[in-house]
Amino acid sequence: MRPFEQIVDQYGQVVLRVCRAVVGPVDAEDAWSETFLSALKAYPGLAEDANVEAWLVTIAHRKAVDITRARARGAVPVEEPPEAASRSGRPEDWDGDLWNALAKLPDKQRATVVYHYLVGLPYQEVAAIVGGSTDAARRAAADGVKALRATYREGAPV
């Protein structure tokens, strides 16, 4: 079994992109930390032939669900984020326009878009992570991308 440090080397950055895209810049680093701590704990029991990337995304998804629920309980509205650039207080984080658009999507659409288009997981695996059928995952991703096209790139100087 490979040393866990090599797992962080290989997948740390893609999981950070996933966390940023799914829970947004404010909670992304908490989600990343909880994901890798849980992964470290479970790692010795992971099957040798497991798809490590899909396994990590599965854990990150659960953390994102927890964070989204906690945020809902805290009644902090995410539908209308304030001016994005300074949300995290860290200028190096990333352009917040993308998150503003992603935040408007229903959770399942956002998750399926990220896992399929950002990570590159096939819809079958995306469905296994978010629940529901493969077709439902494909539809959610298609709807999500359509909605993103309508908001994110609209008027953006591309």
Added chain:
Amino acid sequence: MTDLFDTLPVVDATADARLRDRLAAAAERDGLLDVAYRTIDSPIGGLLLAATSEGLLRVAFEREDQDAVLAALATAVSPRILAAPARLDPVARQLDEYFTRRRRTFDVPLDLRLTKGFRRAVLAHLAVIPYGRTESYAEVAAAAGSPRAVRAVGTACATNPLPLVVPCHRVVRSDGTSGNYRGGEEAKRDLLALEAS
């Protein structure tokens, strides 16, 4: 559609460093950091230091392949291995003092689980060879209770998981030449010269 995520950095080195520090600290706090390691520079080349919660587990030389060393630790001890310098701070400081002639003995807890049986008995004897002195392989064999096991002493030294700290470099050939060393014969001569000066 993959260009959708173009504004999300593929590599964010600042966040990466911050998150790795945080992971190492959380893993240590939760008792999940089975093996912590770091690398340091030294006059005889880069050194890899690894420790469990019980003590120093492994000192490896630059000429040993780092990936191979860590892979062996993953198999022999646990794959829960992270680069986490804090646990190695005391031994790193003491090694620096040793190489700058401000220290003659090491005072850190050792985890000897990587060595067993006769080899372990040999290492226990090595620990009492004083700084600046040497013994022959035959003398060590006699001291470890098996005078005829000279070759086995050589193997014990060659497989010492804790070179420098357990001073196998102080075991030399009967003819006075330095003999083999896990860190290379040149490193061994350098260490003996350091301690002789």
